[in-house]
Amino acid sequence: MSAELRDLALEVAREAAALVRQRREAGVEVAATKSSDVDVVTEADRASETLIVERLLARRPHDGLVGEEGSDRQGTSGVRWVIDPIDGTVNFLYGLPQYAVSIAAETDGEVVAGVVVNAATRVEYAAAKGLGATRDGIPLRVRPPAPLHQRLVLTGFGYDAGLRAVQAAATARLLPRVRDIRRLGSCALDLCHVAEGAADGYVEEGTHLWDYAAGGLVATEAGARFLLLPGAGGRPVLLCAPAHGFDEFCAAVADAGFLAAERE
Known part of the structure; x- marks a missing residue:
């Protein structure tokens, strides 16, 4: 089916x-x-x-x-x-x-x-x-394991000015801890880039089901993990990264301030 x-x-x-x-x-x-x-x-x-x-x-x-x-x-x-x-x-x-x-x-x-x-x-x-x-x-398979400072991270920004300010501040805090950050402009394709090993992770607050439904399956079937968590801007944060490095990526995202403060 x-x-x-x-x-x-x-x-x-x-x-x-x-x-x-x-x-x-x-x-x-x-x-x-x-x-x-x-x-x-x-x-x-x-x-x-x-x-x-x-x-x-x-x-x-x-x-x-x-x-x-x-x-x-x-x-x-x-x-x-x-x-x-x-x-x-x-x-x-x-x-x-x-x-x-x-x-x-x-x-x-x-x-x-x-x-x-x-x-x-x-x-x-x-x-x-x-x-x-x-x-x-x-x-497709995700990229092999890499230390956090050698990971290329993809992100995106919402259209609401207040949410953008939250996202920009969190992105600035994450940037020194990773290889670099890219903003390419399509959630669906970003998730596919994680799937094909062209990036090591993706994080964005405020995406919608139609943005990530298909790309999320492509990523998980290629060996990634995919998770939605409460975001600092009041909307769900989408995290996606290879399963072998997901927990460390999630912790870095939390430390950078992408997630809601009540998350431990």
């Missing part, structure tokens, strides 16, 4: 990614803003989500789904799709090649299949529960 859902998600994500590329080539139009005037929605976001919903329901009409741009449908099959039509919309807006279509499938609330397709580069990440993760069909 999980492999079938993964394969369907990949088929649909490829088509949506092609649509996103076409819209980028034709020129980007901002359709609306969400949480702030820098949190944008483009017409391509909406078109991509519409396509994904139509394709999934045509094949599996009894499934539920939830999408970043408002899709919300209760199903009767026990399967729910979690959709991010463009993760990294600001990158898409500026033409930075780090934006992706992300589609995950849940059964009974557990993610069992997920795909993340970089719409700009066409790189495809895919995973099915218990069956491993791949990049363009090649199996």
Whole structure:
């Protein structure tokens, strides 16, 4: 079942990614803003989500789904799709090649299949529960163990100014303890970078289910751990790192001030 859902998600994500590329080539139009005037929605976001919903329901009409741009449908099959039509919309807006279509499938609330397709580069990440993760069909594994000071950490920032201040201060405290920190602009792709060994960890407060559902499965199937904890800014903090170094990474993140103060 999980492999079938993964394969369907990949088929649909490829088509949506092609649509996103076409819209980028034709020129980007901002359709609306969400949480702030820098949190944008483009017409391509909406078109991509519409396509994904139509394709999934045509094949599996009894499934539920939830999408970043408002899709919300209760199903009767026990399967729910979690959709991010463009993760990294600001990158898409500026033409930075780090934006992706992300589609995950849940059964009974557990993610069992997920795909993340970089719409700009066409790189495809895919995973099915218990069956491993791949990049363009090649199996993925996380990076081998490394001391904390040799780890490259990925992060992101929310759109709320107050949350950004908390995140920036914690990032500044973490920076001297690690090799370096990168902010690439797509949670889904960041998690896949941990999966493929291109980074040693990821931390961000305020992500949403559609941001991490598919990428989180890719990462865990490649040997990472994935955890949500209360954040210092009042929202959940997403942590992801190879299982062999996860506890040390989590402790460093806590010491830097990413987590809520009541956490011991």
